[in-house]
Amino acid sequence: MQTMAGSEDQKFSLQEVLDTFKLCLSENKEVYLEQYVAGWRGLVKFLNSLGSVFGFISKDAVGKIQILVSYMKGENASHYATVQSMVKYELDNNLVDVNKKGSHPESGCRTLLRLHRALRWLELFLDRLRTSTEDSKTSALCAEAYNESLAQHHPWMIRKAAGMAFLVLPGRQTFFEVMNVGPPEQVVAKLGEALPLISEVYQITEDLYAQHNLLDLP
Ligand SMILES: CCCCCCCCCCCCC/C=C/[C@@H](O)[C@H](COP(=O)(O)O)NC(=O)CCCCCCCCCCCCCCC
Secondary structure (H helix, E strand, O other): OHHHOOOHHHOOOHHHHHHHHHOOEOOOOOEEHHHHHHHHHHHHHHHHHOOHHHHHHHHHHHHHHHHHHHHHHOOOHHHHOEHHHHHHHHHHOOOOOOOOOOOOOOOHHHHHHHHHHHHHHHHHHHHHHHOOOOOOOHHHHHHHHHHHOHHHHOOHHHHHHHHHHHHOOOOHHHHHHHOOOOOHHHHHHHHHHHHHHHHHHHHHHHHHHHHOOOOOOO
16 A cells, blocks of 8 residues: 555564564673664654654664764674674774763763663563553553653753653553553463563673673763
């Protein structure tokens, strides 16, 4: 259908995101940036399908994805194959503002850290969705997950805006439908499959960042 042009690649599927996170880890447990970014692209699709109230959130995520992609496609692309190689390269070459913003305000390391923190939110939120009941409120689940994670890194204004956006989240049933997986039991099963993968990617990144003292990059 002509009028639907472009809508197909905008369609979210949880399976697709699951697949990209599955492909994220190399044999020796390095995190491929390409797949990591692809996972985020899929999530942004989902967010966009929820409506324009979430535009300010998806805009920020897209901006960060773009920063990473520009490094992955830039002249030092070979160093941006995995999160591990990126951290090593940027640290070895003093490309990271470590204590306060300076000449490298958009390093790959600090940019990825923002998405990494958001991945923790996702992990908490999906787990709540997975164990939720029919009468659970997605807005409450989302707010709880947010308060436990990302909110701690956000100033008051952003927390307020996020809190207001959560209020207009669709209900659990609609939410499950947008995931394009099938009936609720299947969504729950799929979430159960996705979570360990997301957790592992999160934990490997967290350990790497902790080891290099990068968890508070400005
Ligand atoms: C489904 C509901 C979606 C709710 C999303 C929850 C996260 C709320 C985040 C609010 C961020 C507001 C935008 C601004 C953020 C920035 O200030 C802030 C700091 O950046 P800076 O240091 O460069 O200034 N940026 C960030 O923390 C990065 C935020 C990235 C958020 C990405 C959220 C993607 C959500 C994907 C939803 C997918 C749900 C999937 C269900 C199957």
